[in-house]
Amino acid sequence: MSDAASAPAVRAAIGDSEFDRDTALVPRGPGVHDIDLSAGWTIMNAVNGGYLLAVIGRALGQTLPHADPFTISAHYLTASRPGPAVVRTETVRTGRTLSTGQASLVQYDDDGTEVERIRVLASYGDLDALPDDVRTTAEPPAMPPLEQCVGAEDGPAPGSVSSPIADRLRLRLDPSTLGWAVGAPSGRGEMRAWFALADGRDADPLSLLLAVDALPPTAFEIGLSGWVPTVEMTVHVRRRPAPGPLRVSITTRNLAGGFLEEDAEVWDSDDRLVAQSRQLARVRLG
Amino acid sequence: MSDAASAPAVRAAIGDSEFDRDTALVPRGPGVHDIDLSAGWTIMNAVNGGYLLAVIGRALGQTLPHADPFTISAHYLTASRPGPAVVRTETVRTGRTLSTGQASLVQYDDDGTEVERIRVLASYGDLDALPDDVRTTAEPPAMPPLEQCVGAEDGPAPGSVSSPIADRLRLRLDPSTLGWAVGAPSGRGEMRAWFALADGRDADPLSLLLAVDALPPTAFEIGLSGWVPTVEMTVHVRRRPAPGPLRVSITTRNLAGGFLEEDAEVWDSDDRLVAQSRQLARVRLG
Numbered sequence: 001m002s003d004a005a006s007a008p009a010v011r012a013a014i015g016d017s018e019f020d021r022d023t024a025l026v027p028r029g030p031g032v033h034d035i036d037l038s039a040g041w042t043i044m045n046a047v048n049g050g051y052l053l054a055v056i057g058r059a060l061g062q063t064l065p066h067a068d069p070f071t072i073s074a075h076y077l078t079a080s081r082p083g084p085a086v087v088r089t090e091t092v093r094t095g096r097t098l099s100t101g102q103a104s105l106v107q108y109d110d111d112g113t114e115v116e117r118i119r120v121l122a123s124y125g126d127l128d129a130l131p132d133d134v135r136t137t138a139e140p141p142a143m144p145p146l147e148q149c150v151g152a153e154d155g156p157a158p159g160s161v162s163s164p165i166a167d168r169l170r171l172r173l174d175p176s177t178l179g180w181a182v183g184a185p186s187g188r189g190e191m192r193a194w195f196a197l198a199d200g201r202d203a204d205p206l207s208l209l210l211a212v213d214a215l216p217p218t219a220f221e222i223g224l225s226g227w228v229p230t231v232e233m234t235v236h237v238r239r240r241p242a243p244g245p246l247r248v249s250i251t252t253r254n255l256a257g258g259f260l261e262e263d264a265e266v267w268d269s270d271d272r273l274v275a276q277s278r279q280l281a282r283v284r285l286g
Numbered sequence: 287m288s289d290a291a292s293a294p295a296v297r298a299a300i301g302d303s304e305f306d307r308d309t310a311l312v313p314r315g316p317g318v319h320d321i322d323l324s325a326g327w328t329i330m331n332a333v334n335g336g337y338l339l340a341v342i343g344r345a346l347g348q349t350l351p352h353a354d355p356f357t358i359s360a361h362y363l364t365a366s367r368p369g370p371a372v373v374r375t376e377t378v379r380t381g382r383t384l385s386t387g388q389a390s391l392v393q394y395d396d397d398g399t400e401v402e403r404i405r406v407l408a409s410y411g412d413l414d415a416l417p418d419d420v421r422t423t424a425e426p427p428a429m430p431p432l433e434q435c436v437g438a439e440d441g442p443a444p445g446s447v448s449s450p451i452a453d454r455l456r457l458r459l460d461p462s463t464l465g466w467a468v469g470a471p472s473g474r475g476e477m478r479a480w481f482a483l484a485d486g487r488d489a490d491p492l493s494l495l496l497a498v499d500a501l502p503p504t505a506f507e508i509g510l511s512g513w514v515p516t517v518e519m520t521v522h523v524r525r526r527p528a529p530g531p532l533r534v535s536i537t538t539r540n541l542a543g544g545f546l547e548e549d550a551e552v553w554d555s556d557d558r559l560v561a562q563s564r565q566l567a568r569v570r571l572g
Contacts, residue, residue, distance in 0.1 A: 073359035130543035257416035
């Protein structure tokens with residue numbers, strides 16, 4: 001096993017990596033794209049919602065005249081399964097600096113009935129055409145350096161279940177948000193981690209769609225366990241990420257009525273805020 | 287003029303108020319709703335994006351088996367104008383506790399060409415069916431009591447332009463976020479206000495969709511002026527608001543590359559966080 005605290009000796013390139021192969025779509029006709037959803041991005045048999053959003057985001061980037069997702073909103077309808085799926089895309093509006101598209105990811109039941117998994121609306125632009133002004137007041141999350149955070153190679157967390165997605169990510173969690181793993185959740189709705197792909201592929205706008213939904217649920221640190229299915233997630237990609245590992249910070253301020261929001265910020269190695277996301281998720285209260 | 291610091295002597299009821307009349311749709315057929323967009327909710331000739339979202343949200347509530355918007359995502363395509371419009375709605379999926387729908391608001395050019403203004407995806411549920419658990423860690427915004435905040439009856443802000451929407455809202459701004467109005471913006475991306483409808487109608491889930499987009503742009507306090515058009519806005523309605531004025535707090539943490547996010551929280555008179563929203567908007571840098 002490679003040392004997850006450092007990049008692998010041979011790094012996969014953007015365009016030629018596991019993530020790129022597993023999000024590759026085969027065009028079948030105008031606005032119709034075939035894909036085999038990889039079992040490699042599952043956790044407890046559920047296909048990760050960020051991986052699915054990256055698949056759909058890639059299909060939209062191939063459909064619209066602009067390549068980069070600026071804001072992408074996904075409503076998750078039913079749970080996706082590994083295997084064949086179809087992404088249908090539609091151009092809603094084309095503008096000079098922004099274009100808007102819609103997409104659906106569907107799969108088929110055993111009897112051939114089509115079941116829609118996710119419906120998406122998104123506005124795309126060209127990140128490289130944006131002016132370089134930065135007046136952000138947000139600060140990168142306060143967290144220990146990568147080598148002081150906790151990764152899979154440090155041994156599985158007690159009670160955790162190994163999952164295929166864990167092998168594809170180089171996720172190192174801030175120990176101060178790991179109380180849940182030893183039965184002592186902090187009570188704060190916070191989760192922080194260093195994030196990279198295991199094969200060393202650098203981040204790009206599509207992999208940011210994965211990064212925002214790749215950490216353990218904040219609900220674990222609030223003292224809840226079990227599945228926290230996403231109802232809706234919207235991601236804003238604000239800048240093309242610089243090479244190197246990302247820092248992802250997720251915060252929940254409002255758990256109420258059986259739902260919670262997860263707000264994610266993703267920072268790159270240049271200390272730039274490259275993505276913001278918010279999802280509404282359901283919790284099962286024991 | 288009524289004293290805007292207190293409720294009007296005769297309060298309009300939910301279902302029988304200016305807001306209800308101006309969001310009323312006439313069904314034309316399955317999933318087709320006619321409306322005359324009121325000029326009363328404009329600012330500088332632009333129809334307010336929150337009012338438009340309330341119109342679309344109402345059409346979806348009449349289409350789906352669930353009545354309340356839990357999460358509603360709108361991509362703003364072109365600027366709406368007062369006058370006739372058509373809202374088309376479609377049921378995407380019906381579930382036991384949540385249903386998902388899609389909507390488009392369209393208008394017609396002088397030559398009869400259809401122009402889409404807004405495309406929306408939303409998941410609806412029943413707010414009254416939610417458990418009453420609250421584990422929120424968010425706190426209501428620190429702001430002065432309503433009578434110490436600044437409303438239209440205190441005289442127009444220097445340089446401000448009166449707009450029809452101002453007459454329909456009872457908006458009282460926190461003086462500490464009013465520096466922009468006297469040429470001394472704070473530099474902080476914050477805007478806070480007490481919010482109510484001028485005719486005293488209490489808040490409901492639909493008027494929350496208006497409340498999140500009714501304050502002056504946070505960009506004003508960062509020192510920018512001019513129009514800040516919304517690209518996309520997603521609103522989570524988390525609870526049916528209690529009667530009485532709302533507190534709305536808006537924060538921008540990342541102005542970069544000509545775009546900014548506006549995060550809104552809406553608190554009711556019971557100190558409950560009833561809605562959260564985030565929008566991506568464009569800024570014109572001088």
